[in-house]
Structure formats: C-alpha cells, structure tokens
Amino acid sequence: MSNPFLPFVGTLTEVRDLALGIRLLRVRLEDEAGRAAFADYRPGQFAFLSAFGVGEVPFGLASTPARSAELEFAVARVGTVTSALHNLEVGAPVGVRGPMGNSFPMEEFRGRNLVIIGGGIGFAPLRPVIQYALDHRADYGHLTILAAARAPNLLVFREEYEEWASAPDTELHVTVDVGDETWTGNVGLVTELQAKVAPSPDNAIAITCGPPIMIKFVVQLLQKQGFAPEQIYTTLEMKMKCGLGKCGRCNIGERYVCVDGPVFSHAQILQFIDSF
Template sequence: MTIRNGHNAMLPYLGKLVTVQDMAPEIKLFGIELLNVGSAQFADYQPGQFAFVSAFGVGEAPFGIASTPERGNVLEFAVQRLGAVTTEMHELGEGDIVGVRGPMGNWFPMEDFKGHDLVVLGGGIGGAPLRPVLQTVLDHRADYGHLNILWAARNPSLLLFREEYDTWRAAPDTELHLTVDEADGEWEHDLGLITDLLEKVAPAPKNTIAITCGPPIMIYYASKVLQKLGFEPKQCYATLEARMHCGIGKCGRCNMGEKLVCVDGPVFSIAEAGRFLESYL
C-alpha cells in the first residue's frame, strides 16, 4: 500500500507548478515540485503509477505520472484539456499551487522485464504513462534487450514527446516507429492505425514483453494483433484508465468486474484483464 497509515488519503499534498510546456494542441506538460511532506511520499514512485492532481476550486482528476524519480524530484503529467479540471489546469501557470494525492496503483514490473526485449505501444495521450517505462529502459539500457517503440497519434501535431525522439533513436538497440491516422504534406513515416504498424514491424514474441496504453479500443485490438503474432496474454501488459474519484479503492467508480483499476491496476497483464476488455470498450 503506497498511501501510508495515519494520513488522511483524501487530503492532497501541496505542490508548485515549476514548468508548464505546450506539447501539442490542447496538451500541456506540467512539472510539479511537491512542498513539505509530499516530496517524501513521492521519493520512490514507480513507472505506471498515477496520482490525483487538484486544480483547487474546481476539483481533482487522475493522471498517469509521466516522469521517474531517478531523473529528479519534479513530477510530470501530460494533460489534455477535456473536462472541467483539465480546463482549469490549462489556465494555471508557473508558480501556481496545485494539490497532489498519491502515488497510487500498481506499476510495471520493470525488474521482471530485465533481460527481455520490449515492445512499447503508445497511442495519443496514452503515451504519457509509458514515458517512465522508456526513461527507465534508457537509463539502464544494458539491463534490457531490444527496444521497439511504436508511437501513434491521430495526426502529427498530436504526437507526444517529439523533442525526445532523437534521443530514443540514438539509444543502442532501440527503434522508433511512428504512425498517424491522418498525415500532412511533411509526414514521412507510417500512415494508419498502430495495429497496422504492429503487424508490419511484427516483433518476435520470444523473450519479449509488450506494453501498451491508449484508448480502450486500441488496447483491445493491439492485444489481438499481439496474440496473432504469437504473444501469450501473460507477455502483454496494458495500463488502463477509468473514471475515478478517489484512487484508493473506495469510490467504486473504476471497477472492471471485481477488479478496481485504481488499486488492482492500472497496470494489468492481458492474462488478467483480457476477459474484461470487451466489456470495457
């Protein structure tokens, strides 16, 4: 349990916005430095965990953490302006105070992935919670095998972390494949769905782990293609999103059957989540 005994788990820690960057139309990357006790709670969060961010006066919402503690004490979140909380967050600037609760949920078993080849499939804003996986692999490159990054978005302007692609490509034994649904004149990569790209790249399943995050329908079809390529459900991991109001297993909102995305996930192997995916579309 990552929420410590004694602390009221509904009470946010205060944090200061130290960076606000435009990443894509309606998507900003927020960097938050926690004040006081909160920083100790976030000293050792793991790739795949999430947190609730408060825009005080409007509310709070859950976001996958897009950073690793190894790279510094600034927590990063890629936030698309969609609802009331994210709209208010987009109004905030550097120096503003936000609330953070967490870290919450389980994480990708990066220790178990050591020595394996990895296929990372990120679609749209779903790429954000996968960035800590990429950062961990790149920071410990020798611990992991071949890294195939399949990165997708509806159009080129919506591709996340574009300024990091050169670093990813330059890393040893690492490939980056890009695809978009709709291209503009400049586009020189693939066109089509990430599942088409996956069939084209066709990673070998032997000793390989596939990791995905994106819209539910993408996860569903990506897991079908992976299985067609010979991947076992237990070799495939997904991090899921759901509407939530507490993040600590109380509000009931995020259930998929008897599993709760917030405490039993958000990271599931397809062996665990497969039977729910159809009712989750």
C-alpha cells in the same frame, strides 16, 4: 497517520505545450512529506492533480524520480478540471494526491525484449517505462517503440524521439492516421505499423496504452503475432474518483482499478473482462 484524501501542496514550475490541446505540467512539491511520498514512485503509477477550487483528476505519472525530482503530468484539455489546469501559469499552487496504484513489474521484465506501443496521450504512462529501460539499459534486451497519433500535431514527446532512436539496441517507429503538408513519416493506423514491424514474441514483453479501441486491436494483433496473454501488459483507465478502492467507481467485478491496477497483464484482464 495522514489523511489520504488531503493533497500535498505543489507549485507549477513549468507549463509547456506537448501537442494540440495537451500540456506538460511540472510540479515541485513544497513539503517534506510530499517529497518523501513521491521519492520512489514507479512506472505505471498515477496521482491526482487538483486545481484548487475546481476539482481533481487522476493522471499517470509521466516521468521517473531518476529523471526529475519534480513530478510531470501530461494533461489533455477535455473538461472543467483539465481546462482549469491548462489555464494555470508557472508559480500557481496545485494539489497532488499519490502515488497510487500498482506499477509495471520492471524487475520481472529484466532480460526480456520490450515492445512499447502507444497512441496519443496514452503514451504518457509509457514514457516512464522507456526512461527506466534506457536508464538501466544493460538490464533489458532489444527495445522496440511504436508511437502513434491521429495527426502529427497530436504526437507527444516528439523532442525525445532522437534520444530514443539513438539509444543502444533500440528502434523507434512513428505513424499518424492522417498526415499534413509537413509530415514525411509513415501514414496509417498503429496496427498497420505493428504488422509491418512484426515484433517477435521470443523472450519479449509487450506494453501498450492508448484509446481503448486502439488497445483492443493492438492486443488482438499481438496475439496473432504469437504473444501470449502473460506477455502483454496495459493500463486500464476507469472513472477513478477516490483512488483508494472506497467509492466503487472503478470496480470491475471484484477488482478496483485504482488499487489493483491500473497495470494489468492481458492474462489478468481476461479473468474479469471476457470480451477484452
């Protein structure tokens, strides 16, 4: 049995800017065991990415196996480890532990309309949901995507907007809190856009991810728009350290976000977070 604390060795094959202070890191796993472990990871799962000699940080996997045999991570520069990862160049070795956690129940969502609401780098774990739905388009109903950020230079995956907007039975809406001289799109909070778009709860599932304060108000508005707690899904990002439910850093009551999550329905969250 392999040691779950030992990372698989990978090589950076691409490093590119996604937004201000956010880079996409693409990793090729070098050994067969690593490739086998990540052969069928699911939307919503995460992995630890390590800069050797510095440390490791958990990130939501930002793609799907069907889209790329290599792993993709959206990394915001916010601390020591993420700064070290930002400083790496193509060809550098990295460590990867995973895949970990549960996933969005895409099979259960079949036949349902999907409403995706993401803010900032919180859109990274939602991108695999969109990719999966587009790659299995006949399995899902209408797809509504709401993308938001504080400013235009903080929107991630903008180069994919055209693919999303042009997909069958799909609509894309984008907003920023504050525009600039180049921005011609919608300006306002994501909840203002959400109120304007007014997604229907009929036969629908809503999935949201972003800053905690954004998730709070998006969920509140979804409920006002008629979505039941069982129809709302999100990901919780606690201070995960081990990823195995051993260290206790991410526990909420009897739950460990790293193993019981990070994906939860709002109905599940209400069982252990009264004020969410």
